Amino acid sequence: MKVVEIAKKDIKVELRTKxxxxxxxxxxxxxxxxxxxSIPVEAYDVVASPxxxxxxxxxxxxxxxxxxxxxxxxxxxxxxxxxxxxxISVLFGKTLYNLFLMxxxxxxxxxxxxxxxxxxxxxxxxxxxxxxAGNVAFVIVSSSLSVLILKSKTRELLMPILLFxxxxxxxxxxxxxxxxxxxxxxxxILSPLALILSFSVAMVGVAFLTFEHAFFD
Amino acid sequence: xxxxxxxxxxxxxxxxALHGISFEVRKKxxxxxxxxxxxxxxTTVRIISGITKPTSGEVKVAGKDPFKDYEVKKMFGVVSHxxxxxxxxxxxxxxxxxxxxxxxxxxxxxxLLKEFGLYERRHELVRNFSRGMKQRLAIARALIHSxxxxxxxxxxxxxxxxxxxxxxxxxxxxDGTILLTTHDLEEAEKTCERALIMSSGRIVFDGSSExxxxxxxxxxx
Numbered sequence: 478m479k480v481v482e483i484a485k486k487d488i489k490v491e492l493r494t495k496x497x498x499x500x501x502x503x504x505x506x507x508x509x510x511x512x513x514x515s516i517p518v519e520a521y522d523v524v525a526s527p528x529x530x531x532x533x534x535x536x537x538x539x540x541x542x543x544x545x546x547x548x549x550x551x552x553x554x555x556x557x558x559x560x561x562x563x564x565i566s567v568l569f570g571k572t573l574y575n576l577f578l579m580x581x582x583x584x585x586x587x588x589x590x591x592x593x594x595x596x597x598x599x600x601x602x603x604x605x606x607x608x609x610a611g612n613v614a615f616v617i618v619s620s621s622l623s624v625l626i627l628k629s630k631t632r633e634l635l636m637p638i639l640l641f642x643x644x645x646x647x648x649x650x651x652x653x654x655x656x657x658x659x660x661x662x663x664x665x666i667l668s669p670l671a672l673i674l675s676f677s678v679a680m681v682g683v684a685f686l687t688f689e690h691a692f693f694d
Numbered sequence: 695x696x697x698x699x700x701x702x703x704x705x706x707x708x709x710x711a712l713h714g715i716s717f718e719v720r721k722k723x724x725x726x727x728x729x730x731x732x733x734x735x736x737t738t739v740r741i742i743s744g745i746t747k748p749t750s751g752e753v754k755v756a757g758k759d760p761f762k763d764y765e766v767k768k769m770f771g772v773v774s775h776x777x778x779x780x781x782x783x784x785x786x787x788x789x790x791x792x793x794x795x796x797x798x799x800x801x802x803x804x805x806l807l808k809e810f811g812l813y814e815r816r817h818e819l820v821r822n823f824s825r826g827m828k829q830r831l832a833i834a835r836a837l838i839h840s841x842x843x844x845x846x847x848x849x850x851x852x853x854x855x856x857x858x859x860x861x862x863x864x865x866x867x868x869d870g871t872i873l874l875t876t877h878d879l880e881e882a883e884k885t886c887e888r889a890l891i892m893s894s895g896r897i898v899f900d901g902s903s904e905x906x907x908x909x910x911x912x913x914x915x
Contacts, residue, residue, distance in 0.1 A: 556778030
């Protein structure tokens with residue numbers, strides 16, 4: 478499976494350099510600490526879950542686009558272009574690698590956030606499932622978009638401009654699902670989760686149609 | 695025919711890099727693509743390699759379009775002045791990664807590393823290699839899947855005298871098609887039987903590589 482080989486290679490490189498991991502973790506830690514000292518303790522319970530989601534979104538925005546950018550900067554993107562692989566396999570490989578990064582950051586940041594803010598969560602498994610589902614959708618969207626803007630000289634500026642309007646349905650649905658899980662009113666939680674899932678599937682479809690055009694120089 | 699280009703045009707915005715170039719390279723033919731800087735050699739090679747899509751025109755390598763039939767890329771190896779190597783992987787890991795992408799026989803890796811004098815340092819990260827060592831590894835990478843066609847774009851960049859000699863010995867013994875771009879006219883004449891000279895995105899000469907230095911001066915004067 479060439480998809481897995483690309484992801485494995487990226488994970489190996491990342492574990493050696495730790496560029497993205499350190500960068501993402503440091504940003505997440507600093508912003509969590511800043512939020513915890515700047516928000517009144519009595520408001521912690523209300524703002525904890527949206528803040529956690531915001532931190533993970535910003536961390537992801539900074540980190541996930543690096544997967545393609547690193548190949549471009551190192552000149553290895555051409556090595557993938559000359560290889561006998563379907564371009565969509567490259568996208569899936571990068572998405573898989575970004576999912577690894579996401580799970581790693583989530584596994585480290587969520588416990589810290591819980592310690593700092595001590596939110597009262599009625600349904601913790603559903604809370605974590607909603608957070609992960611939203612994050613997976615965010616990884617899919619940002620991985621797909623990051624290659625579309627590779628050719629642009631202003632890609633760092635373009636990424637948030639393009640990403641946030643596109644990913645807004647995921648952001649709002651994840652927030653709704655997180656609130657439902659926190660309050661324990663989970664009867665309707667399938668609705669936002671289904672929206673997140675269908676949005677992710679739709680984005681994979683869009684990537685199928687556009688990625689090949691964006692991949693080649 | 696191993697390589698066929700018909701009316702290939704490449705535009706970068708308003709700049710026209712290739713003005714509808716056409717040429718063919720027969721099986722096992724060794725062709726040098728020559729010309730001054732900015733003539734369009736690298737763009738041509740990038741189009742043939744399946745990196746840069748042409749604006750219009752037809753490109754066929756081993757009878758197939760490299761932008762549609764990805765499997766055809768197993769037929770050719772590309773060596774460029776960019777090595778396409780991962781600095782944070784070892785020499786062995788780099789070859790292993792590309793072998794997997796090409797579904798090539800991984801048991802060839804030690805043999806190739808020995809051939810290019812890198813076997814002893816196979817477990818070292820590529821970032822610690824000299825430019826010449828990286829280029830030798832890049833050549834090994836291009837040969838990992840035993841291609842039938844070799845495409846070389848300024849492949850001798852960074853190689854010392856011995857490295858260059860070694861590369862041209864490999865090219866002389868290579869039993870397949872070669873398309874190479876170089877500024878070294880002597881090497882082109884020695885390695886290739888045919889030369890194409892490009893200028894401002896057009897092919898201005900297509901003929902024997904014999905006495906190429908005087909032909910080059912005459913054509914471009």
